Amino acid sequence: MSAEQQQGRFDYLRDGAEIYRRSFATIRAEADLSRFSADEEIVAVRVIHACGMVEIAADLVFSPGAATRARAALREGAPILCDSKMVAEGVTRARLPNRNEVICTLDHPSVAMLAKNLGDTRSAAAIELWSDRLDGAIVAIGNAPTALFRLLNLLERLPLRPACIIGMPVGFVGAAESKEALIETAQAPFITVRGRKGGSAMTAGALNALAGEAE
Amino acid sequence: MSAEQQQGRFDYLRDGAEIYRRSFATIRAEADLSRFSADEEIVAVRVIHACGMVEIAADLVFSPGAATRARAALREGAPILCDSKMVAEGVTRARLPNRNEVICTLDHPSVAMLAKNLGDTRSAAAIELWSDRLDGAIVAIGNAPTALFRLLNLLERLPLRPACIIGMPVGFVGAAESKEALIETAQAPFITVRGRKGGSAMTAGALNALAGEAE
Numbered sequence: 001m002s003a004e005q006q007q008g009r010f011d012y013l014r015d016g017a018e019i020y021r022r023s024f025a026t027i028r029a030e031a032d033l034s035r036f037s038a039d040e041e042i043v044a045v046r047v048i049h050a051c052g053m054v055e056i057a058a059d060l061v062f063s064p065g066a067a068t069r070a071r072a073a074l075r076e077g078a079p080i081l082c083d084s085k086m087v088a089e090g091v092t093r094a095r096l097p098n099r100n101e102v103i104c105t106l107d108h109p110s111v112a113m114l115a116k117n118l119g120d121t122r123s124a125a126a127i128e129l130w131s132d133r134l135d136g137a138i139v140a141i142g143n144a145p146t147a148l149f150r151l152l153n154l155l156e157r158l159p160l161r162p163a164c165i166i167g168m169p170v171g172f173v174g175a176a177e178s179k180e181a182l183i184e185t186a187q188a189p190f191i192t193v194r195g196r197k198g199g200s201a202m203t204a205g206a207l208n209a210l211a212g213e214a215e
Numbered sequence: 216m217s218a219e220q221q222q223g224r225f226d227y228l229r230d231g232a233e234i235y236r237r238s239f240a241t242i243r244a245e246a247d248l249s250r251f252s253a254d255e256e257i258v259a260v261r262v263i264h265a266c267g268m269v270e271i272a273a274d275l276v277f278s279p280g281a282a283t284r285a286r287a288a289l290r291e292g293a294p295i296l297c298d299s300k301m302v303a304e305g306v307t308r309a310r311l312p313n314r315n316e317v318i319c320t321l322d323h324p325s326v327a328m329l330a331k332n333l334g335d336t337r338s339a340a341a342i343e344l345w346s347d348r349l350d351g352a353i354v355a356i357g358n359a360p361t362a363l364f365r366l367l368n369l370l371e372r373l374p375l376r377p378a379c380i381i382g383m384p385v386g387f388v389g390a391a392e393s394k395e396a397l398i399e400t401a402q403a404p405f406i407t408v409r410g411r412k413g414g415s416a417m418t419a420g421a422l423n424a425l426a427g428e429a430e
Contacts, residue, residue: 012364152224152225171267
């Protein structure tokens with residue numbers, strides 16, 4: 001194969017590090033990040049990067065100090081509890097500062113029966129299996145509003161406090177409502193995005209921003 | 216634990232099937248889907264569901280018959296080639312009509328060296344390992360613009376034609392450009408979303424719409 005054939009019809013930027021650098025430069029040029037602290041800004045940039053929308057910055061809500069607290073907890077080795085396998089897959093292992101465990105209980109053998117007994121979704125039932133790891137953990141909910149609602153109910157009845165809840169479920173039923181409940185109750189430090197938008201990529205993006213020092 | 220304690224402070228809709236039904240009803244009430252064929256509309260609804268934005272409908276582009284072709288190919292057992300593990304995780308296995316294989320070559324042992332030799336990203340290098348499965352396959356690119364560009368170059372030099380390319384990479388460098396190249400070259404049936412928006416969830420949502428008969 002000649003070099004010309006290998007190059008192909010379309011030329012494009014192929015250097016991963018340079019792609020990141022230009023992406024973040026574009027985001028910083030276009031997005032209004034002025035209201036964020038340094039630690040919050042890094043999260044905002046990665047969330048924007050994950051969804052391709054600079055305007056999402058306006059919908060981000062951080063409880064005071066949540067980003068800094070989450071960053072410290074990750075350095076200290078806090079596990080990461082994910083509501084979906086897509087979120088878990090989105091966590092860049094190489095960025096984790098302390099070989100942090102990334103846990104998703106959705107496929108645990110007891111989840112189907114638990115969901116049936118609780119009369120709740122599988123995503124929500126899987127949260128009940130977090131109890132022994134939840135205190136001091138980083139929670140990353142990027143898919144199911146029912147998982148976030150169930151977590152908030154669980155925190156009402158048990159004296160466990162995550163170091164930070166990244167709560168960004170997406171969708172048309174319960175997503176906006178569960179995130180407003182997260183903001184109103186403020187049972188633990190939290191990072192969220194108001195409204196219907198959210199998802200596993202934004203959630204993993206926020207986590208990856210908090211995990212590593214390098215941009 | 217009393218029933219009241221179990222119920223918790225927040226009440227929410229817990230029936231997964233009913234959550235889907237109401238979500239899709241809201242999407243159909245709010246989104247302008249009038250320009251789509253029946254098969255395209257189902258894709259549009261699931262893509263909207265994945266991102267929480269009814270306005271994304273305006274950015275969707277289908278090559279003529281692509282959705283119908285993809286649906287038929289999946290029924291006939293076409294494999295699904297994914298650029299990222301998040302996309303692969305987002306494919307609902309229970310919806311697949313013919314135990315279709317879901318393949319992601321990103322973690323193949325040769326990818327790191329291949330990326331170095333090609334001077335391209337790991338996501339793009341992983342595409343080169345698709346050659347023997349690509350003809351007649353469903354391609355699902357939801358993350359890396361470099362993977363989509365590399366695929367388009369590969370299709371210029373090899374006589375292989377996927378049954379459908381779901382090309383929805385996200386971001387600020389190359390995403391919009393790679394999707395415009397997909398539309399302009401039209402080397403194979405395609406489904407895409409113009410601009411910076413996209414991602415693994417929308418891509419998996421499109422695939423899941425094409426895979427199953429049930430909404």
